[in-house]
Amino acid sequence: MRAGVLILAGGDATRLPGKLALAAGELPMLARVYRNLAAGRETWLSVKSALSPELDALLPAPAALDRWNARGPLGGMLTTMARMRSRWVFAAAGDAPFVDAALVDALCAARQPGDEAVVPVSVEGGEARYEPLAALYDRLAFLRAGFPVLRSGRGALHLVIERLRTRTYRGHDARTLTNVNTPDDYAALRALLQGA
Numbered sequence: 001m002r003a004g005v006l007i008l009a010g011g012d013a014t015r016l017p018g019k020l021a022l023a024a025g026e027l028p029m030l031a032r033v034y035r036n037l038a039a040g041r042e043t044w045l046s047v048k049s050a051l052s053p054e055l056d057a058l059l060p061a062p063a064a065l066d067r068w069n070a071r072g073p074l075g076g077m078l079t080t081m082a083r084m085r086s087r088w089v090f091a092a093a094g095d096a097p098f099v100d101a102a103l104v105d106a107l108c109a110a111r112q113p114g115d116e117a118v119v120p121v122s123v124e125g126g127e128a129r130y131e132p133l134a135a136l137y138d139r140l141a142f143l144r145a146g147f148p149v150l151r152s153g154r155g156a157l158h159l160v161i162e163r164l165r166t167r168t169y170r171g172h173d174a175r176t177l178t179n180v181n182t183p184d185d186y187a188a189l190r191a192l193l194q195g196a
Helices: 029-037 072-081 101-110 139-151 157-161 183-195
Strands: 004-008 043-047 063-065 088-093 117-124 127-130 134-138 166-169
Touching (some): 063 072, 072 088, 072 157, 134 139, 139 157
Parallel strands (some): 004 088
16 A cells, blocks of 8 residues: 655644744754655645745655645645545644654554554653644545544544544654754754764
8 A cells, every 4th residue: 555645734833933934853853854745756745835945945745735724734634635645644743853664564564444543652751642743544534534623623633533443553663753933953963863
């Protein structure tokens, strides 16, 4: 199975404005995520507005403009999945510089007949939580389950996941799911990359 890739690049980034254009090694963060995931896969970007020309030049992928404002990632995912062709889609955050094709392949391999989603679970403070922006979805099932959640005025992805036949996955390296949300997160990323 060859899953498509949907990269979310439409968040407000209020704690770290412009983060997707910040250097993550030799590339801007969003371009790094694209490079890590896109090879040979149908890949789309979900955006709220046009990317800068400099960043856009590094991303040879179609972009879908989010139709729903203030609905978080769900609106962008529904807009973009409605335009994609791949039956299975890996959704990734554009600010997750270590997410890679190996995770996509592992989730595809973990999928069983009847599954509609394969979602990594992380344990934080003793509590398990879904990682919906590093997960594999049956595109048609996600559209079927996601639109009612969106129409209800809510945008929480866990509400969609709860409507799907979901398999959880725990075989990932925690670093793979690291997001960069704050200046401290970015400083830690730079230190990590310089030490690599």
